[in-house]
Amino acid sequence: MTGFDIAGMIRAFSVGLLPVLFAITLHEVAHGWAARAFGDRTAEMLGRLSLNPLKHVDPVGTVVVPIAVYVLSSGSFLFGWAKPVPIGTRNLHHPKRDMVWVALAGPASNLLMGVGWALVYQLAAMGAFGQSALAVFLAGMGKIGVFFNALLAVFNLIPLPPLDGGRVLRGLVPESIGKGLDAVEPFGLIIIVVLLSVGVIWPVVGPAIQITQALMYSLAGAGGA
Template structure:
């Protein structure tokens, strides 16, 4: 790897640290906040309804995987790509009035938070471009906003894929007949392996890529 590639990786990690940490953190806090509103205060009692990223960091999903994917994508395609996750927010379904329906509502909270953050970073991109006169300084902040926009869209769309334990799987489980929900429950232990396999063979990218691109174009057309 050439020196310039290393410099680019360091630059992207530095610029992306804040938006990535808060994308993952707020995703989980949104789950916990909605669960608390629906009657389950487990996350609140465990101190997980906080904006402090240290309470949510998963060493693999928050640090190792995103950095590894960034390095790998730059080395193979030259285009940065990464996603990750935080420690899941605990939800005790016995505290929910209608467990299946309420868990589906809790699941929607994370992707919705990411959508709102994507809009926030799009707005911040415009603000940074307008108020920072120095091009060198502006470059770092604009890259930060760009990463925040794209990473949140990736996290939102990926999590809405209807494969448990992704949020989309939990949403689907909340509205399908009980026998189908039982099948989804049995699939859940293997869900991440299925997602990784679909990513590896390029199947998932062909499905979610156009959706992410369309959302990016929509937000960019309005805010950028």
């Protein structure tokens, strides 16, 4: 098939695998850490504060969707998610207020990881790893790490449940509006897919991801990639 470089796709997939696994794993673990700090130990008791990616694998979001998206985009795009960490909202000291911080912990972890990957890219670009295949590999890994963490941070802040932005909004609005958001939540992902398919979300999310990547590179002292 013309334009379908399987070997190249496999190489690119191997470069992106570690950054993607770290991004989705630490995103969920960060929610659990924040919840524990505010009084809920549900995730801890279920063993979900582990950094082992296998503890957080979602068959659809971590396996099927990433592979399907990667193949259908001919290796130009990768997306996925981990199994959500369970949060016992009632166990939080101040459920409504604390849930805002628990929700923000996920995107915040992606911002920090993005800066870390930008630093990896910067070091590789400066020759810290020599002019070797390892340097090229780490530079590519850094670029993917920055992009994917920016993508997760921005996308998850869309103010629609069950995304983190929806949880934040739920904690900030009056209860009457919050109940409306609760009613929407079971259909939230379907709504997001529809909005993406008709081109409503990406014109906003796309530039936000670019700005976030630029910020990550800037904080790492890199000029961008």
